[in-house]
Amino acid sequence: MKHLLACLLACFSTALVAAEPAFDYGLQAQRVADDVYVFVGRDEDFSTVNGGNIVNTGFIVTAAGLVVIDSGPSLRYGQQMQRAMRQVSPAAPLQVFNTHHHPDHFLGNQAFAGTPIVALEATRQGIAAEGNTFAENLYRLSGDWMKGTESVAPTATITSGRIQLGGRALRLLALNGHTEGDLAIYDETSGVLFAGDLVFNNRAPTTPHARIERWLASLDTLEAITREPGFSAIVPGHGAITRDAAPIRQTRAWLRWLDQAMRQAAADGLDLNEVLARPLPAEFAGMAVGMREYRRSVGHLFPAAEQEALGHAH
Amino acid sequence: MGDAPTIHANMSRILDIVIDRKAQIAEMNDQVTNLLNPMQVPVTVDATALGKVLEVIVFADFNPIVQILRFYPASASAYLGFRVKLQQSTPVRAAVRTADGVWHVGGTWVNTVGGGCTAPSAAAAAPEWQKQLNQVSARQWQSGELAGRLRLRVVHPMDTGLVAGIPAFHLQEIRLSDSSDQALMRIETFEPVSENPVFTLQQKTAGRVKAIGRDNNGNDFSVWIEP
Numbered sequence: 001m002k003h004l005l006a007c008l009l010a011c012f013s014t015a016l017v018a019a020e021p022a023f024d025y026g027l028q029a030q031r032v033a034d035d036v037y038v039f040v041g042r043d044e045d046f047s048t049v050n051g052g053n054i055v056n057t058g059f060i061v062t063a064a065g066l067v068v069i070d071s072g073p074s075l076r077y078g079q080q081m082q083r084a085m086r087q088v089s090p091a092a093p094l095q096v097f098n099t100h101h102h103p104d105h106f107l108g109n110q111a112f113a114g115t116p117i118v119a120l121e122a123t124r125q126g127i128a129a130e131g132n133t134f135a136e137n138l139y140r141l142s143g144d145w146m147k148g149t150e151s152v153a154p155t156a157t158i159t160s161g162r163i164q165l166g167g168r169a170l171r172l173l174a175l176n177g178h179t180e181g182d183l184a185i186y187d188e189t190s191g192v193l194f195a196g197d198l199v200f201n202n203r204a205p206t207t208p209h210a211r212i213e214r215w216l217a218s219l220d221t222l223e224a225i226t227r228e229p230g231f232s233a234i235v236p237g238h239g240a241i242t243r244d245a246a247p248i249r250q251t252r253a254w255l256r257w258l259d260q261a262m263r264q265a266a267a268d269g270l271d272l273n274e275v276l277a278r279p280l281p282a283e284f285a286g287m288a289v290g291m292r293e294y295r296r297s298v299g300h301l302f303p304a305a306e307q308e309a310l311g312h313a314h
Numbered sequence: 315m316g317d318a319p320t321i322h323a324n325m326s327r328i329l330d331i332v333i334d335r336k337a338q339i340a341e342m343n344d345q346v347t348n349l350l351n352p353m354q355v356p357v358t359v360d361a362t363a364l365g366k367v368l369e370v371i372v373f374a375d376f377n378p379i380v381q382i383l384r385f386y387p388a389s390a391s392a393y394l395g396f397r398v399k400l401q402q403s404t405p406v407r408a409a410v411r412t413a414d415g416v417w418h419v420g421g422t423w424v425n426t427v428g429g430g431c432t433a434p435s436a437a438a439a440a441p442e443w444q445k446q447l448n449q450v451s452a453r454q455w456q457s458g459e460l461a462g463r464l465r466l467r468v469v470h471p472m473d474t475g476l477v478a479g480i481p482a483f484h485l486q487e488i489r490l491s492d493s494s495d496q497a498l499m500r501i502e503t504f505e506p507v508s509e510n511p512v513f514t515l516q517q518k519t520a521g522r523v524k525a526i527g528r529d530n531n532g533n534d535f536s537v538w539i540e541p
Contacts, residue, residue: 268455268458268460269453269455269460269463269465269514270460271356271358271395271465271514272354272356272395272397272512273356273357273358273395274358276356299354303354303512306465306467306512307451307467309453310451310452310453310465310466310467311451311452311453312449312450312451313450313451313452313466313525313537313538313539313540314537314538
């Protein structure tokens with residue numbers, strides 16, 4: 001009996017040790033151009049395994065410090081991002097941009113206390129209003145990776161225009177459509193376009209706050225930049241970096257199809273369950289989390305299409 | 315994450331209750347609109363294979379208000395699509411009474427983040443709904459695979475009474491009949507039915523349909539739905 005107990009205890013403590021996770025996101029800066037780096041996230045949904053590392057964040061090394069673009073999904077991510085940035089440059093963060101108010105893009109803000117954090121006014125308002133709810137939900141989805149994370153709103157707002165940061169010319173584009181405020185940043189020196197979540201690459205777009213018409217217009221604006229002579233790369237909000245406009249075209253095709261599919265389903269008289277059961281077209285079958293995002297999007301977009309299709313009864 | 319959203323009932327083997335379980339799981343991962351889905355869980359009850367059906371009761375075991383709705387098909391099929399608010403993950407079941415007096419029970423487990431019954435309706439936060447209360451929009455489909463389908467939406471907050479300061483305020487009954495006043499279906503609705511409910515019915519053929527309804531505050535409506 002004593003032997004059995006000892007064995008049980010030994011097994012139990014071993015299991016405890018083995019189960020203690022390191023909460024290491026394993027962030028490795030990927031060089032996109034001279035002085036421009038990105039941490040590429042996984043093509044997945046939030047989970048207790050990935051800790052929310054499903055997003056692309058980046059930084060630009062300037063003469064005055066690091067310009068940081070999005071801070072990731074948690075306090076731990078923000079802290080680990082700082083450590084990973086120091087592997088590239090000893091410079092301190094100069095300024096943090098939040099591209100929009102979705103939680104995987106700003107919940108690392110807390111790690112950048114003392115550094116100016118800037119965003120569009122709509123983004124600042126969205127974080128102030130919904131940030132805590134988003135954080136609570138990520139505790140549910142990502143578990144202990146979120147430990148200590150609190151929503152920190154941007155400290156200042158910006159608008160469209162060309163600015164100089166640490167001697168580097170950045171073009172800020174105040175767009176919308178994915179959310180009420182979507183900031184894209186074009187680094188004129190390197191020709192790298194940080195598109196935020198206006199652009200997804202081989203990962204199905206998310207639509208909880210989407211306005212598709214406006215989103216499509218924003219994509220046109222971004223595609224025009226890719227035709228400029230200095231353009232070199234797109235950093236999408238999710239998915240791999242590319243040297244061409246392919247992910248812009250793919251995001252546009254998905255949104256157009258989704259919009260049309262919702263209208264058609266409503267006009268055909270389908271019930272919500274029947275719309276959810278529809279298959280993806282072949283061209284999107286290979287996209288990461290395609291079916292899952294389609295189903296979420298049906299929940300977001302079908303009610304409006306349905307309402308449009310039903311006539312007024314007297 | 316099962317692949318088949320259609321669940322065959324243990325007892326009858328022919329009563330289908332279709333509830334989208336994959337959608338629920340997906341929505342659990344929805345970082346932003348985590349309240350959207352538990353307030354709009356799609357449910358389709360199809361008891362058409364059971365022969366003559368007199369009554370259907372739909373309920374959710376773990377909901378604070380268990381009873382969702384009852385419907386009494388007359389000349390319309392024993393088929394109804396609608397959406398419900400769920401407070402937590404729960405079995406959702408349909409009990410079907412056929413003309414021979416037998417009850418057939420089918421159901422499925424629904425995963426949801428929950429909170430659907432104690433979150434305020436959108437209407438509770440926006441006074442505009444009062445101008446549109448009980449407004450009906452509807453359409454019938456006359457050809458193709460879905461010939462005879464009728465869908466209708468009623469503007470109503472469907473407040474459960476479980477949110478502090480917002481009393482229960484919900485539709486209680488909708489009666490549908492044809493132009494010669496023959497009953498198609500009577501639906502009794504309870505608090506868990508989603509805000510601005512949308513119903514999908516199946517008739518043998520499309521025709522002029524009258525919809526009459528009332529809520530628990532005595533507000534009523536009566537409209538014609540043209541084919």
